[in-house]
Amino acid sequence: MRLRLLLLALGTFAVGTDTMVMAGILGQVADDLDVSVAAAGQMVSVFALAYALLAPVLATLTARWRRRRLLLTALAVFTAANALSALAPDYPTLLATRVLAAAGAALYTPTANAVATALVPPERRGRAIATVLGGMTVATALGVPLGTYVGRGDWRLTMWLVVALGAVALLGLAVFLRELPTPAPAVGLRERLAPLREGRIVAAVATTFVFFVAFQAVYIYLAIVMRPATDGEAGRLSLILLVTGIASVAGSWLGGRVVDRWGVRAVLLAASSVAALAFAALPWLGLTMAGALVYAAVSPLAGWTFSVAQPHRLVSLSPAHAPLLISLNSSALYLGMAAGGGAGSLAMTLLGERWFPLLSTTLALAVLALAATTTARRPAPLQARPATEDAPAQRETARVSSPSDD
Incomplete structure (x- = not known):
């Protein structure tokens, strides 16, 4: 049980590192792809915008998927997209791979939270979710400086680090995560x-x-x-x-x-x-x-x-x-x-x-x-709908x- 939660957290750690590490490698990306630092910064904007817009849409489209299938598919897409980012020959291709990585991340993170609650009894759900989300928070403390240091000479090594993290989480979940009950019809x-x-x-x-x-x-x-x-x-x-x-x-x-x-x-x-x-x-x-x-x-x-x-x-x-x-x-x-x-x-x-x-x-x-x-100071709750x-x-x-x- 604990191992599966830690593997889910490793996936969110990979997502968090990928989301935030760009701040430390913009200069290397700009020099390598012959664009301005400001243009390189748009990688972060493109990823975040794609995530925000795709999350509710993808959640609706995949509502009938089994959770294990959805989780592994999302992590596979995210990992493959980062490999494509590491191999991107030019700036437009890199932006396209960031959109694909955002799609995988937008599917993975909420699914990982839902899976965590299904793995534990009701009285332990809060701690299970905290464990999974802890991967995202720890990414700011460890993943970002580590990724920055790894990519100090070649930013593509940072992307390969994210690929490695995603691949380990994907392999571990594929081996240790059993099928879960089909979720209730989604909103x-x-x-x-x-x-x-x-x-x-x-x-x-x-x-x-x-x-x-x-x-x-x-x-x-x-x-x-x-x-x-x-x-x-x-x-x-x-x-x-x-x-x-x-x-x-x-x-x-x-x-x-x-x-x-x-x-x-x-x-x-x-x-x-x-x-x-x-x-x-x-x-x-x-x-x-x-x-x-x-x-x-x-x-x-x-x-x-x-x-x-x-x-x-x-x-x-x-x-x-x-x-x-x-x-x-x-x-x-x-x-x-x-x-x-x-x-x-x-x-x-x-x-x-x-x-x-x-x-x-x-x-x-x-x-x-x-x-x-x-x-x-004491807001009254709004009238609840059904x-x-x-x-x-x-x-x-x-x-x-x-x-x-x-």
């Missing part, structure tokens, strides 16, 4: 989007989107803004990304606890304020290694604390739609990641490599204002709060 695409008719839900989803535009506009181009501190050395950049990953894990752990103690509104306001200050200080912090490490610790701590609070906020608005609302929050997160690449590229063009984080400062302040005006999934499943899903739950 249709139209019903998945029905909660967006509620104004408070739209405001919450929009808050997630704007925040991740701000966060990713800097993170994707972190190697650029940190160049004065790192002097272009891969080892120094890997250290910064390692601190970023550790702070991300700490923020995820801290988020659930401070939300219970302070409430969602206080956490959202505090985290967005800290993020705005960190973005505003980055043009100066990025000049020295000490300053860069301060930013690497503070910004993701605030970002992941914020990210944990948002699913809590959505679930409190409409508990009956908890699974659907968390899914919509994840789509908004990835759409924000996609837009962040373009926003960061535009800001770099207009403001320069040192000052482009000021765009993220402005966006974080907009998030602060949005959260302040659209959250209540439940579309069994109540135990809803209760279990409501317990999960992660920016990577998609």
Whole structure:
């Protein structure tokens, strides 16, 4: 049982590494394929946009598939797509392979969560989901700096690392994962989007989107803004990304606890304020290694604390739609990641490599204002529509709060 959960987590670790490691190898990709760093950054945007748009569509189209078949197919597509990325001869081909990798990831992650709950008794479902999602969080602490270090001389080696991780998870699950019961009929695409008719839900989803535009506009181009501190050395950049990953894990752990103690509104306001200050200080912090490490610790701590609070906020608005609302929050997160690449590229063009984080400062302040005006101290749940999934499943899903739950 434990082995199968760990193999599922290894798959999410591969997905998380693939999603976030591009920030550390943009320069190598740009040089190898003879494109600008800003153009190379669009790989992240393309992946995130494809993930956000394909996730609900693919979930609907594959609703009748058996879970084992769906899980292995998704992981096979993801792994093969990364192999094609490693072999891509030019920039357009690389972008196409990123779309294919996103399709596999968009199928794998939610399926892995569902499989995890089927492997354990009801009283252990929360811990099972936490184990699987832990692979995504650990990717920020270990996978990203490892991938950056491996690809310091050749970015294609980083892609082969992701291929190896995906292949091991695929082989292990093919051997040790037995067939699972056919899932209950899935919710249709139209019903998945029905909660967006509620104004408070739209405001919450929009808050997630704007925040991740701000966060990713800097993170994707972190190697650029940190160049004065790192002097272009891969080892120094890997250290910064390692601190970023550790702070991300700490923020995820801290988020659930401070939300219970302070409430969602206080956490959202505090985290967005800290993020705005960190973005505003980055043009100066990025000049020295000490300053860069301060930013690497503070910004993701605030970002992941914020990210944990948002699913809590959505679930409190409409508990009956908890699974659907968390899914919509994840789509908004990835759409924000996609837009962040373009926003960061535009800001770099207009403001320069040192000052482009000021765009993220402005966006974080907009998030602060949005959260302040659209959250209540004790929000009343919206009138629930007829439940579309069994109540135990809803209760279990409501317990999960992660920016990577998609």
